[in-house]
Amino acid sequence: xxxxxxxxxxxxxxxxxxxxxxxxxxxxxxxxxxxxxxxxxxxxxxxxxxxxxxxxxxxxxxxxxxxxxxxxxxxxxxxxxxxxxxxxxxxxxxxxxxxxxxxxxxxxxxxxxxxxxxxxxxxxxxxxxxxxxxxxxxxxxxxxxxxxxxxxxxxxxxxxxxxxxxxxxxxxxxxxxxxxxxxxxxxxxxxxxxxxxxxxxxxxxxxxxxxxxxxxxxxxxxxxxxxxxxxxxxxxxxxxxxxxxxxxxxxxxxxxxxxxxxxxxxxxxxxxxxxxxxxxxxxxxxxxxxxxxxxxxxxxxxxxxxxxxxxxxxxxxxxxxxxxxxxxxxxxxxxxxxxxxxxxxxxxxxxxxxxxxxxxxxxxxxxxxxxxxxxxxxxxxxxxxxxxxxxxxxxxxxxxxxxxxxxxxxxxxxxxxxxxxxxxxxxxxxxxxxxxxxxxxxxxxxxxxxxxxxxxxxxxxxxxxxxxxxxxxxxxx
RNA sequence: GGCCUCGUGGCGGAGUGGUUACGCAGAGGACUGCAAAUCCUUGCACCCGAGUUCGAUUCUCGGCGAGGCCUCCA
Numbered sequence: 001x002x003x004x005x006x007x008x009x010x011x012x013x014x015x016x017x018x019x020x021x022x023x024x025x026x027x028x029x030x031x032x033x034x035x036x037x038x039x040x041x042x043x044x045x046x047x048x049x050x051x052x053x054x055x056x057x058x059x060x061x062x063x064x065x066x067x068x069x070x071x072x073x074x075x076x077x078x079x080x081x082x083x084x085x086x087x088x089x090x091x092x093x094x095x096x097x098x099x100x101x102x103x104x105x106x107x108x109x110x111x112x113x114x115x116x117x118x119x120x121x122x123x124x125x126x127x128x129x130x131x132x133x134x135x136x137x138x139x140x141x142x143x144x145x146x147x148x149x150x151x152x153x154x155x156x157x158x159x160x161x162x163x164x165x166x167x168x169x170x171x172x173x174x175x176x177x178x179x180x181x182x183x184x185x186x187x188x189x190x191x192x193x194x195x196x197x198x199x200x201x202x203x204x205x206x207x208x209x210x211x212x213x214x215x216x217x218x219x220x221x222x223x224x225x226x227x228x229x230x231x232x233x234x235x236x237x238x239x240x241x242x243x244x245x246x247x248x249x250x251x252x253x254x255x256x257x258x259x260x261x262x263x264x265x266x267x268x269x270x271x272x273x274x275x276x277x278x279x280x281x282x283x284x285x286x287x288x289x290x291x292x293x294x295x296x297x298x299x300x301x302x303x304x305x306x307x308x309x310x311x312x313x314x315x316x317x318x319x320x321x322x323x324x325x326x327x328x329x330x331x332x333x334x335x336x337x338x339x340x341x342x343x344x345x346x347x348x349x350x351x352x353x354x355x356x357x358x359x360x361x362x363x364x365x366x367x368x369x370x371x372x373x374x375x376x377x378x379x380x381x382x383x384x385x386x387x388x389x390x391x392x393x394x395x396x397x398x399x400x401x402x403x404x405x406x407x408x409x410x411x412x413x414x415x416x417x418x419x420x421x422x423x424x425x426x427x428x429x430x431x432x433x434x435x436x437x438x439x440x441x442x443x444x445x446x447x448x449x450x451x452x453x454x455x456x457x458x459x460x461x462x463x464x465x466x467x468x469x470x471x472x473x474x475x476x477x
Numbered sequence: 478g479g480c481c482u483c484g485u486g487g488c489g490g491a492g493u494g495g496u497u498a499c500g501c502a503g504a505g506g507a508c509u510g511c512a513a514a515u516c517c518u519u520g521c522a523c524c525c526g527a528g529u530u531c532g533a534u535u536c537u538c539g540g541c542g543a544g545g546c547c548u549c550c551a
Contacts, residue, residue, distance in 0.1 A: 015481090033551075041551090048551050080549075182480060183547075230549085252551030256481085259550090283551070284482085290543070294550060328489065328500090332482085334544065340488070344501050351514095378490060382499055392515085441510055448512080459514045472514085 005372040007062055009248075010332065012256060012280040013180055017374050020279065022247050028059050028068045029246035031238040031277065033255055034130070036075040037111035038084045041118055042300035043322070043337060044252075044286035044293040050323055050409075051283045051331040051375065052250045053124040057407055058371050061363065071241040072127040073234060074115075076108040076134050077227060082217060101217060108132075118303040121319035123409040129241045133233040136240060137219045145239035147232045148221050150270050151208045159269040160208055164199040167209040167223050172202045174265050180280060181257035206262050208232050231262040238276075239267065249277035253284055254292075284334045293337065301337070313339035321346045324410050327377040348381075352388045352412040355395075356402030364404040371407060380408060415475040425456055429471045432458075436469065 007020045022028040032052045035041055052070075059068045081104055086093065089103035098106075116126075136146050151167055154160035159173045171177045178184060207229035212218030218225040238246065244267065251260065260280065267276040285292045288299040305311045306322055325345035329335045364387050370379035384404055391397035405411060428447050435444040448458050451473070461470045 012481095035551085036549095045551050051551095078549090181546075184479080253482085254546065254550055257546055258548090285545075285551075287544080292545070292550090296550070330490085333490090334483080336489095338488095340502095344489070347501070376491090379499090382491085385500065436510085439510075445511075452513090457513065460509070460512090461514075462508080469509095474514095 005369045007058065007372045008374050009279050009281060010374045011278075012282050020247075022063065023245065023278070025063055026067050028063050028248075029242040030056065030059070030068070030070045030248040030250065031234070031242055031246060032070070032072045032127075032249070033234060033251035033259070034072040034074050035111075035115050036078050036080065037108045037115060038078065038081040039111060039295070040302040040304050041115050042293060042295070042302050043306060044300065046119065046122055046303050046322070047286050047326060047331075047335070048250060048252050048283045049119050049124055050122055050326050052281075053119075053409055054327065054371070054377060054407075055248070055250070055281075055375060056125060056127070057409055058375070061368070061407055062372070069129070069242060070127040071129040071131065071238065073237050074108075074112055074130060074132045075233060076104075076112070076132050077137070077217070077233070078230070081107055100215065104217060114304065118307070121307055122303065122323050123320055123411065125409070131237045131240065133228070133237070136233060136236045137228055138221075144241075145236045147228045147236045148209075148219075150232060150236050150239070150266065151228075152222060153270045154208065154266065157269065157272075159265075161201065162223060163201075165211040165224070165226075166199070166207050168200060168205045169208055169262065169265060169269075170201055171204040171206075171265065174269055177204075177265055178261060180261050180264055183257060183261070204258075206231065206258065208266070231259055232266055234259075234263050235266040235270065235276075238263075239271070244271040244273050245275055246277050248279045248281060250281040250283070253282045256280075256282055283331045287334050287336050290336065313342065317342055317346075318413075320410055320413065321349060324349055324381070327408060327410070328381055330378055331375055348385065349410070349412050352384075352405070353391055353398055353401055354412045354414040356391070356398035356400070358399070358402040358406040361399030361401065361403030363407050364400055367404040367407060377408065384408065384410075417475055421456075425451065425473055429458065429473065433469065433471065 008017055009020045010017045030052070032048060034049075035045060049072075052072075056068065056070045082100075085100060085103040085107045088107065089098055092098035093100055093103055112132075120126075136144070138148055139146050151160065154169065155162070155167065158170075160167055160169050162168075209221060209223050209226050209228055209232075211224050211226040216227070218227050238249070249260065249263075264276045268274065287293060288301075291297065291299065293300045301312050303322070306317050307319060308316060310316060321342055322345075325342050326335065328341070328345060335341075364383060366383035367380045367387070370376045370383055373379070384401070387397065387401050387404060391401045402411075428451060432444045432447040435441075435447070451458060455476050456473055457476050459472050459474070461472065462468070463470050
């Protein structure tokens with residue numbers, strides 16, 4: 001392990017790449033913004049999940065399995081969720097058969113379950129902690145950080161104020177607000193699409209708490225029954241599981257402003273710290289025909305559709321193909337999502353060996369070095385491909401291949417074959433070889449075509465010693 | 478209007494002040510009864526202009542183009 005390369009990461013905060021030094025190597029702490037659970041996740045939503053899953057694996061490899069804490073939240077309080085509950089359960093709510101809260105719970109439970117199934121199919125490990133926002137609104141019995149306490153502290157310290165039924169963060173109270181996005185709020189008002197609300201002290205001030213009407217979901221608080229603003233949940237939950245200052249915070253590029261900027265403002269001002277997270281990482285977008293894939297544009301494909309329906313490229317795609325396709329581009333670059341790209345990933349995967357055992361192998365130096373270079377999965381995939389070629393010549397490398405592939409979370413899988421089919425194919429091969437010896441090519445080809453029609457591909461080779469024909473086979477997808 | 482990215486061959490994508498990765502696809506060949514698989518070989522590029530330099534795809538400046546954030550957003 002002496003030759004373990006230094007892990008280098010690009011930090012949005014400094015716009016530079018630098019060596020990663022954890023605050024505590026015994027407990028490396030990472031937070032990633034998770035999904036808002038109101039609808040199926042699309043493949044664009046999958047990108048950060050996959051990217052940071054690779055980082056999670058790399059961190060565990062470098063610092064040790066048990067030395068990494070990864071928290072990814074589930075946002076289950078949001079006005080879009082409320083709207084979805086009303087849409088899907090309007091009649092039941094109307095008739096009194098279902099309360100709004102129960103309807104909301106149904107929407108969030110179903111969506112969260114679906115999300116878990118989707119990302120598991122994409123080969124992602126479960127994070128260490130997956131807190132739900134609704135459990136961190138009010139003070140908790142276990143004393144972990146919560147939103148109301150955090151907001152209270154911001155008010156106490158003069159960083160927040162009440163106005164028009166809302167509690168707002170006072171951006172003017174923070175001297176270096178805007179460090180992450182490099183924005184100077186004073187200079188960018190001209191032409192900006194910022195709703196200037198009369199009750200705000202500064203146009204950039206944002207909501208920490210807002211009142212709920214009786215028919216909206218809400219929690220009791222010192223500022224009346226209401227619900228939290230968008231950003232405060234991540235400040236509370238990251239503090240709850242990772243502490244006031246931690247190592248890595250990740251998410252999509254579009255979260256830099258305002259979400260992450262405001263998280264930083266809240267957390268630092270509430271805790272009186274100079275940093276929230278040392279390294280901020282942001283993944284690029286999945287695009288469709290050069291444009292960002294998004295719900296509002298309507299140009300999205302859900303993970304579920306890709307896995308289980310024929311809506312993209314008129315077929316279904318295995319999770320590992322989707323994952324590899326995603327890792328064939330560096331995480332900070334945009335990806336244009338296309339059938340061609342998925343086909344290339346599938347071809348690559350089909351050539352990789354599935355026989356190795358990761359737990360017996362050793363991660364390839366080139367693969368690890370690539371991943372340690374700001375998660376250069378492109379170079380890692382190429383190094384892996386090279387290793388696959390060498391493993392084809394030298395079976396001793398199969399386990400190393402498996403261990404290296406596992407660091408990317410990619411596991412080539414051969415289609416399961418029943419014992420009966422196996423025996424049948426072996427018998428057919430023997431029969432064909434006999435026919436070939438008798439030079440009855442027509443009959444031999446019939447056997448080959450028949451198997452091919454059933455998805456079994458025969459491959460003839462030569463025994464290097466005897467020069468005799470050796471036939472191997474595999475099941476095509 | 479402010480801020481941030483990015484522009485490399487058919488596609489995906491590295492990288493470098495000079496000798497121009499790699500993968501996929503394509504072409505040719507070997508092998509084969511024919512295929513498939515495998516192996517070998519191979520064509521194809523650095524947005525435009527100016528500058529710095531003996532020399533720039535790589536550095537500087539200016540264009541042009543694309544995308545993103547500034548509103549919910551991975």
